[in-house]
Amino acid sequence: MSASQQRLLDLGWTPDVGRAFQPYRGAHRLARVCRVDRGGADLAGGMGAVRATYGGDVLRAVAADRMAQPAVGDWTAVRDWPDDRVTLEAVLPRRTAIVRDSADRTSYGQVVAANIDVVVIVEHLDPDPDLGRIERLLVLAWGSGAQPVVVLTKPDLVPDPDGMRAEVAEVAPGVEILLVSAVPGTGLDELGALLRNGRTLALVGPSGAGKSTLTNALAGVPLLPTGSVRARDGRGRHTTTHRELVVLPGRGVIVDTPGLRAVGLVADDDAVAGAFADVEALAAHCRFRDCAHVAEPGCAVRLAVADGELDEDRLARWRKLRREAARNAARRAGDRRSVVAELEAKRHRR
Numbered sequence: 001m002s003a004s005q006q007r008l009l010d011l012g013w014t015p016d017v018g019r020a021f022q023p024y025r026g027a028h029r030l031a032r033v034c035r036v037d038r039g040g041a042d043l044a045g046g047m048g049a050v051r052a053t054y055g056g057d058v059l060r061a062v063a064a065d066r067m068a069q070p071a072v073g074d075w076t077a078v079r080d081w082p083d084d085r086v087t088l089e090a091v092l093p094r095r096t097a098i099v100r101d102s103a104d105r106t107s108y109g110q111v112v113a114a115n116i117d118v119v120v121i122v123e124h125l126d127p128d129p130d131l132g133r134i135e136r137l138l139v140l141a142w143g144s145g146a147q148p149v150v151v152l153t154k155p156d157l158v159p160d161p162d163g164m165r166a167e168v169a170e171v172a173p174g175v176e177i178l179l180v181s182a183v184p185g186t187g188l189d190e191l192g193a194l195l196r197n198g199r200t201l202a203l204v205g206p207s208g209a210g211k212s213t214l215t216n217a218l219a220g221v222p223l224l225p226t227g228s229v230r231a232r233d234g235r236g237r238h239t240t241t242h243r244e245l246v247v248l249p250g251r252g253v254i255v256d257t258p259g260l261r262a263v264g265l266v267a268d269d270d271a272v273a274g275a276f277a278d279v280e281a282l283a284a285h286c287r288f289r290d291c292a293h294v295a296e297p298g299c300a301v302r303l304a305v306a307d308g309e310l311d312e313d314r315l316a317r318w319r320k321l322r323r324e325a326a327r328n329a330a331r332r333a334g335d336r337r338s339v340v341a342e343l344e345a346k347r348h349r350r
């Protein structure tokens with residue numbers, strides 16, 4: 001195998017990516033997005049690192065739909081020009097996508113990371129974990145198409161980490177939960193085992209949860225600044241000087257992008273159902289199919305709350321996320337209607 005092929009494998013290349021790139025062979029190079037900004041993207045490919053601006057097709061697609069904006073983790077076709085410019089000409093179809101809320105003229109979602117295999121939800125045990133935040137990030141993960149895993153950090157700072165893990169398990173049905181302390185270095189092997197065969201992990205979670213510390217521990221070398229030492233510009237804002245796509249050759253890729261740090265999620269029904277599989281399973285046993293789980297007879301959900309089997313607060317958070325999902329669906333439907341109305345009006349004017 002050539003060095004160039006090996007680099008692509010280390011970047012997470014799969015035969016699917018090769019097939020998607022087929023139409024671009026010859027005139028283009030294949031590269032993966034490491035970082036994006038307004039003017040272009042930093043990419044890595046078989047030949048190493050490259051900086052590209054956006055080609056006309058990409059700019060037109062983005063103008064029509066924000067989701068077409070290249071994101072960290074995207075595989076792309078880039079083109080070299082005689083004057084040394086490099087342009088990003090196409091984003092290859094995404095296997096998975098983490099989408100955040102960004103209502104604007106053209107769409108409600110913005111892709112913050114693409115082609116992720118595992119979404120690692122990082123939450124600290126000290127201060128106490130925020131169960132509602134874990135649930136929201138689980139909805140985000142289920143919506144992305146990637147496999148969610150919860151990592152609880154700083155177990156070394158609390159007296160009963162296993163008890164806390166059990167509490168978190170209540171809000172994360174069907175999801176693996178790891179206790180990982182990067183400082184004394186416990187639980188790292190289990191997390192490291194997820195990084196194999198060139199898989200891509202994305203770390204999501206609040207500031208201070210220990211995401212950069214985990215990346216460094218997995219890499220075995222301090223690649224990212226941790227704590228509050230991240231560089232700030234003159235106005236006190238964080239500058240994005242740190243690497244957002246970390247390649248660990250022969251193992252996998254870690255995505256730790258600022259875009260994932262404060263994600264507003266775009267809830268949809270399926271994603272909520274994935275994150276609240278326990279509640280949905282109960283609801284399937286209600287007597288009425290359209291049970292609102294308020295005062296209906298034969299409500300399995302209320303019964304579970306009365307029995308202490310389901311936490312009242314979790315039920316309340318489920319309701320809230322379902323309302324968000326319904327609102328999003330209505331917003332999208334309303335938009336489609338207005339687009340149709342606009343086209344109709346144009347036709348009549350002609």
Ligand SMILES: Nc1nc2c(ncn2[C@@H]2O[C@H](COP(=O)(O)OP(=O)(O)OP(=O)(O)O)[C@@H](O)[C@H]2O)c(=O)[nH]1
Pocket residue numbers: 153154155156157180181182183184205206207208209210211212213214225226227228261
């Ligand atoms: N005791 C202990 N401290 C930890 C652990 N993991 C991280 N820390 C500390 O927690 C602080 C925050 O860690 P970071 O890795 O910078 O957190 P982050 O999630 O990357 O934070 P942002 O970059 O702000 O999003 C640092 O001072 C770490 O040393 C752990 O398992 N145990």
Ligand SMILES: [Zn+2]
Pocket residue numbers: 283286287291292293294296298299300301302
């Ligand atoms: Zn019910």
